Amino acid sequence: MNDVVDRCRLLAQCTEEPGFITRTFLSDPMHAVHTHLRAWMEQAGMSVGVDHAGNLRGVYPAARLPAQRLFIGSHLDTVPHAGAFDGILGVVLGVALIERLGGRRLPFAIEVIGFSEEEGVRFGVPFIGSRALIGDVDDELLARSADAITAFGLDSSRIGEARAGDDALGYLEFHIEQGPVLESLSLPLGVVEAISGQSRLDVFVAGKANHAGTTPMNLRRDALAGTAEWIGAVEREARAIPGAVATVGRANVSPGAGNVIPGLVATSLDVRHPDDAVRHDLVDRLLRCAEQIAAGRCLTVSWEQRLDQAAVAMDSGLTQMLASAVAQAGNPVHRMPSGAGHDAMIVARRMPAAMLFLRSPGGISHHPDESVLPADVVAALEVGMRFLEALEQRHG
Numbered sequence: 253m254n255d256v257v258d259r260c261r262l263l264a265q266c267t268e269e270p271g272f273i274t275r276t277f278l279s280d281p282m283h284a285v286h287t288h289l290r291a292w293m294e295q296a297g298m299s300v301g302v303d304h305a306g307n308l309r310g311v312y313p314a315a316r317l318p319a320q321r322l323f324i325g326s327h328l329d330t331v332p333h334a335g336a337f338d339g340i341l342g343v344v345l346g347v348a349l350i351e352r353l354g355g356r357r358l359p360f361a362i363e364v365i366g367f368s369e370e371e372g373v374r375f376g377v378p379f380i381g382s383r384a385l386i387g388d389v390d391d392e393l394l395a396r397s398a399d400a401i402t403a404f405g406l407d408s409s410r411i412g413e414a415r416a417g418d419d420a421l422g423y424l425e426f427h428i429e430q431g432p433v434l435e436s437l438s439l440p441l442g443v444v445e446a447i448s449g450q451s452r453l454d455v456f457v458a459g460k461a462n463h464a465g466t467t468p469m470n471l472r473r474d475a476l477a478g479t480a481e482w483i484g485a486v487e488r489e490a491r492a493i494p495g496a497v498a499t500v501g502r503a504n505v506s507p508g509a510g511n512v513i514p515g516l517v518a519t520s521l522d523v524r525h526p527d528d529a530v531r532h533d534l535v536d537r538l539l540r541c542a543e544q545i546a547a548g549r550c551l552t553v554s555w556e557q558r559l560d561q562a563a564v565a566m567d568s569g570l571t572q573m574l575a576s577a578v579a580q581a582g583n584p585v586h587r588m589p590s591g592a593g594h595d596a597m598i599v600a601r602r603m604p605a606a607m608l609f610l611r612s613p614g615g616i617s618h619h620p621d622e623s624v625l626p627a628d629v630v631a632a633l634e635v636g637m638r639f640l641e642a643l644e645q646r647h648g
């Protein structure tokens with residue numbers, strides 16, 4: 253059995269709900285996760301601390317001073333009823349890389365960081381840990397979470413100290429793909445080029461509710477039939493654009509009775525693409541489509557934008573270095589966007605960031621069946637070593 257996989261399975265036992273993996277920000281089982289990780293880190297020659305945002309941080313010193321610092325990390329919290337690998341795999345892999353160095357020092361320090369919070373489960377706000385690392389502290393959130401921070405044995409007034417120093421060299425994150433793409437291509441690893449931007453809208457289609465028995469087909473203004481036609485168009489248009497995904501995930505039908513023609517449908521629209529211009533274009537096209545379909549059916553359409561989150565590109569230099577490491581380790585290089593948000597997206601605002609995906613068997617994540625192939629973990633470790641060697645040459 254693979255060490256890294258074993259360790260992830262062991263840490264999965266640190267949970268708030270017996271029988272499930274649920275571990276939120278600053279919860280009791282997070283202490284147990286820290287205890288295990290701290291022991292492995294110290295054994296590997298790292299000095300370990302917890303910052304006041306609850307991030308676990310182990311530093312492996314450089315060969316000499318002054319030196320820059322490479323961060324390797326991911327998150328330690330989970331969604332409710334999670335799998336054993338989302339987030340934590342990236343931290344355990346970071347520790348395993350330090351162990352592989354066998355005490356050999358590099359021209360830069362390496363800090364392995366286990367972020368306290370990424371999923372946004374406990375306070376409804378994601379990325380608390382990585383935001384603290386880049387010095388982005390939200391006072392309102394801080395006030396809400398102050399009691400939890402104190403209960404965990406930390407001091408919320410010192411959260412600013414979590415900010416990374418100006419000696420940051422970059423950030424590397426290993427993460428499971430959480431999707432089916434690598435498996436469908438029979439590839440173990442993927443090099444992330446960008447975290448896709450997201451648009452989220454509420455779209456309303458209005459017609460006229462009326463009696464289902466007495467209103468002839470040609471005299472209806474059926475909001476749901478119009479919406480259905482539009483949803484088909486959403487799927488068609490998004491399929492025509494490489495890298496785009498568009499989802500209507502919710503539809504509330506009013507009045508919602510079997511013998512009444514639907515008068516109003518409220519839907520959600522979620523559109524993602526690594527290129528913001530392409531995404532904005534697609535959203536515009538989908539809304540024009542809705543207007544055309546509505547006009548042809550005597551319906552009206554309106555919408556409200558809920559989110560317009562820009563894509564975040566990974567650093568081109570570090571990403572090229574990572575792609576070379578993938579090739580040198582004997583793997584095909586597949587570059588891909590991430591459709592989900594990750595800590596790397598936040599950290600990239602402050603320092604060069606790169607990200608490597610590991611294949612998700614069955615494409616399954618945020619579920620107890622989430623897994624990873626031990627051979628893929630070995631491949632990722634090999635890539636990590638090549639990446640460190642390349643950085644060593646650059647800085648030697």
Ligand SMILES: [Zn+2]
Binds near residue numbers: 327338339370427
């Ligand atoms: Zn994650």
